[in-house]
Amino acid sequence: MSIPAAQMAAVAKYVLEQRLAGREKYPLVLMLEPLFRCNLSCTGCGKIQYPVSILKKDLSVEDCLRASEECEAPVVSIAGGEPLLHPQISAIAQGLVERGRFVYLCTNALLLERKLDEFRPDKHLSFSVHMDGPREEHDLAVCREGVYEVAVNAIRAALDRGFRVTTNTTLFEGADPERMRRFFDDMMGLGVEGMMISPGYSYEKAPDQEHFLRRERSHKLFSRMLTNPKRSWRFNQSPFFLQFLMGKRDFDCTPWGNPTYNVFGWQRPCYLLQDGYARTFRELMEETDWSKYGRKSGNPRCQDCMVHCGFEPSAVRATFASPRSLTESALAMVTGRL
């Protein structure tokens, strides 16, 4: 596993503080969407289908920092849309870093190389580059030729300049486990700090509805991909979440674990479903009927979901649930065995 020690320590401290304070529901990662517009239109994306005036709308730097202060999550994932299209994205990232947040700036990397000068390398800032597999699969998923190559060059440039870089891979029906294992080798060969993987969510608004993975298929795919993991592979995720993907552990979703803030407000209930908006983080936490979400709720939209934004918080909660689980997780981290 590759989560830096300082980040692990900050998250562990935060979780223990929440538990000592007796809080049942607390956020781990703020999903910040400062804009919805994107320079790609990927086949499995349901995030960008809005009228142009809404796509042109940007959250201000102040809005973004206020949202982070409201929810206090130690980690902020800046998503979108393509965050590098936001004219003040470096100020947003810098402001969050100055507040001690660990920032993952998610990007398709089309603009990364030419925007690097706007950022300063920092242990709190990581570029999380969207890479949906080897060259052919990635270009197909993002519907544009040459994007894999651009992203690889941008990763190299960012690493050369001393930035932290991780990759973020979404998998769909038809992914080949053997090719994915070679892809993991390629990414580690580039020198990225770690990789994140997740099955895609079946967005209702996405154009391609045929290739979303169902739960059993996800288990099979991830099991074949991650069994006997190579020691060189580093994942920027908790071992329990990876074991969940492989079908070795079962969790229900923690929908409040990764709350989402965007141009409409605090999205109910999670990053993937849009059942309305709260004006404040407190309103989101206190007035959302959380019993309507998660697999056990019977909500059909949650049945096949295994996405990290809902289940990574569950995995972290399970890790801290007992000394035994903490030990199991630490062992998996040290040995790399899943």
Place this chain on the structure above:
Amino acid sequence: MNEPFPSEPRLSELVERAFDYRGYVTVLRSDGSEMIGYLYDRGPAHVDLLDETATRRTRLSRDEIVDIRFTGDDPVRKSQEIWERRKGSLEPRDSPAHGEWAGSRPVLLAVALEQELQHVARALGLRRHRASARGRLQGSDIVALAVGVGGSARVVSDEEPRVVVSCGFCGALDPTLEAGDLVLATSVRAPGSEAVRAPDALLAQAHRALSGLPFYEGEVLGTSAVAATPDDKRALGASGALAVDMETHSLALAANKAGIPWLSVRAVLDPQGVTLPRFAREPRKSYLTAALRHALSSPRGAMEIARLASAARRAGASLEEAIRRLWKVLA
């Protein structure tokens, strides 16, 4: 005549459909007025709308809604149609990196050398990293690049700017121009080729921005070799051009081809009567080491370098002032 109020189940169904719809709707109200907006949330007694400019939020009571019409385009349907149409084929490799969002395209300032880039970066308060300086000023993205002597027009396609500015130093072809004088190009021409005219509107704005500075307007000649001696410059000056450089022509051609407005503002480094030292006649990445070597080679060499350094200081100061003033137009 006012429309009748819908039944509660009918209203609930309409509100849910509108909430699920990703386009604009028109809400008909009981007072006969209409409101167009994006319905982004709803509660037991209200709906929330974002207006068509996506700036104003309005909360309407459900009691005042008599109908909701789906009047805006449906982005989900549009996205599916595009996907169906291109199924199996990919967008080409050279699609714009900014996608359709041209508003966020930067202003590109291209110079030849890193020494010239220092002046541009200083004028705009940018941080320079090797051959590039990027940043944002007054709401506009800026990218300033040292493209090398002779320049690479590829930067225009790579950066997809909204304006291209060729700037830096030049040699004077007109004998009245002195070191530090500014030249605003009305057109640029390579010897024996047709002139590429700068866009009138941008040129007029630049003219106003530079007024009060010692600047001259006219044609700039683009050459592929350094015009180093007074004889060279006199011969080129017969064309009527005011000054000579090695980057503006290729940048202007690339900008024209891409439909991007361009501008060229240059500060005179070597007046027409000045002979450039031999080391300055070959394109190099940096002239610093060669200049030092030349200065140490003989007392005459030292004098030449001292004169050139003085001219470079004047040209640099003029260039910085010009860039500062032009930025008001470019931003």
